Amino acid sequence: GNSVTQMEGPVTLSEEAFLTINCTYTATGYPSLFWYVQYPGEGLQLLLKATKADDKGSNKGFEATYRKETTSFHLEKGSVQVSDSAVYFCAPKTSYDKVIFGPGTSLSVIP
Amino acid sequence: DAGVIQSPRHEVTEMGQEVTLRCKPISGHNSLFWYRQTMMRGLELLIYFNNNVPIDDSGMPEDRFSAKMPNASFSTLKIQPSEPRDSAVYFCASSFDQGTEPQHFGDGTRLSIL
Numbered sequence: 001g002n003s004v005t006q007m008e009g010p011v012t013l014s015e016e017a018f019l020t021i022n023c024t025y026t027a028t029g030y031p032s033l034f035w036y037v038q039y040p041g042e043g044l045q046l047l048l049k050a051t052k053a054d055d056k057g058s059n060k061g062f063e064a065t066y067r068k069e070t071t072s073f074h075l076e077k078g079s080v081q082v083s084d085s086a087v088y089f090c091a092p093k094t095s096y097d098k099v100i101f102g103p104g105t106s107l108s109v110i111p
Numbered sequence: 112d113a114g115v116i117q118s119p120r121h122e123v124t125e126m127g128q129e130v131t132l133r134c135k136p137i138s139g140h141n142s143l144f145w146y147r148q149t150m151m152r153g154l155e156l157l158i159y160f161n162n163n164v165p166i167d168d169s170g171m172p173e174d175r176f177s178a179k180m181p182n183a184s185f186s187t188l189k190i191q192p193s194e195p196r197d198s199a200v201y202f203c204a205s206s207f208d209q210g211t212e213p214q215h216f217g218d219g220t221r222l223s224i225l
Contacts, residue, residue, distance in 0.1 A: 032211045043115075043202055043216035044154075051211045089154070098167075099214055101154050 002027045002094045004102035009087075012108045013080050021075040021105045023064075023090030031092040033057075033066055033073040034099065038087045047075075047088070080109045113137070115217035117203050123223045129191040132220045135184055136205030144214060145178055145188050146202040154202075160186065161208055193224045 007022040025031070032051045036044040048057035053068035062077045073090060090102040116135040124130060136143050144159040158168040160180045168178070175194070180186040190197055200221050204214040 034213050036213075036216075043218045044204075044214075045216070046213045049211070049213060093211075093213075098156075098159070101156075103153050 002092070002100050004090050004092060004100050006088075006090050006102040006105050008103075008105070010106040010108060012110065015082055015109055015111050016079045017109075019075070019077040019080045019084075019107070021088055021090075021107070022072070023074055023102060024070070024072045025090070025092045025100070026071065027092050027094040027100070029094065030068075031094045033064070034091040034093065035062070035064055035073070035075050036089040036091055036101070038089065038104070040086070044089060080107070082109045082111055085109045115203055115205050115215055117201075117217035117220050119220060120218065121221045121223075123225065124193060125225050126194055127192045128224075129189065130193045130197075130222060130224075132188040132201050132203075132222070134186045134188070134203030134217060136186070136203070137215055138184070140205035140207055140215070141183070142206045142208045142214075143180060143186050144204040144206075145186070146204065147199045148202060148219070149199045157188070195224045198222055198224050 004025045034049045035047040037047045038044045048059040050057040050066035055066045064073050064075045085108050087104045087106045089104045091099045093099045118133045142161050145157040148154045157170045158178045163180045178188045200219045202219045204216045206214040
């Protein structure tokens with residue numbers, strides 16, 4: 001069946017460190033791929049998306065590239081800030097309306 | 112533009128009471144989703160509607176839970192009777208039913224059953 005695997009957290013980084021959160025998925029068809037972010041006490045917000053192979057989604061310094069051959073969509077940021085502390089969800093959209101959310105990866109950035 | 116609006120933001124009630132959570136999706140969206148989030152189980156899809164019709168309710172925990180969408184601009188999730196294990200944050204989300212369109216989430220209802 002359709003599924004998402006994310007690296008387990010929590011991840012703790014110092015400010016200005018490089019961030020990678022791995023995500024791989026199994027899905028039928030050709031999914032669109034999303035990363036969502038959830039700040040404390042808030043709902044999930046779309047961070048970035050990619051809709052076809054080799055597309056790169058980017059927003060707020062975060063990037064992720066749609067790798068069809070490895071079914072991956074790893075999230076990266078070159079220099080994290082304290083304000084990036086949140087939970088990050090990888091989410092392929094495997095049908096016309098249903099999104100599969102990963103378990104989430106908690107990120108804490110310390111000054 | 113107004114996002115997905117949920118009410119109430121917080122609800123504290125005693126076990127056995129009826130609880131009703133409300134959601135107003137983004138205007139023009141034709142899919143609506145109810146999720147539950149807990150530390151133990153993460154984010155779980157409870158039910159989703161397309162064009163006001165329930166499509167998949169396999170995530171609804173048991174008969175105590177019910178959801179309705181009487182029109183395109185309003186949905187409710189009801190728990191009757193409530194139990195302490197229902198304590199969680201409940202999110203509503205909406206989207207267009209197109210393959211590349213993301214879901215948009217409300218801020219959630221934090222429910223505590225005593």
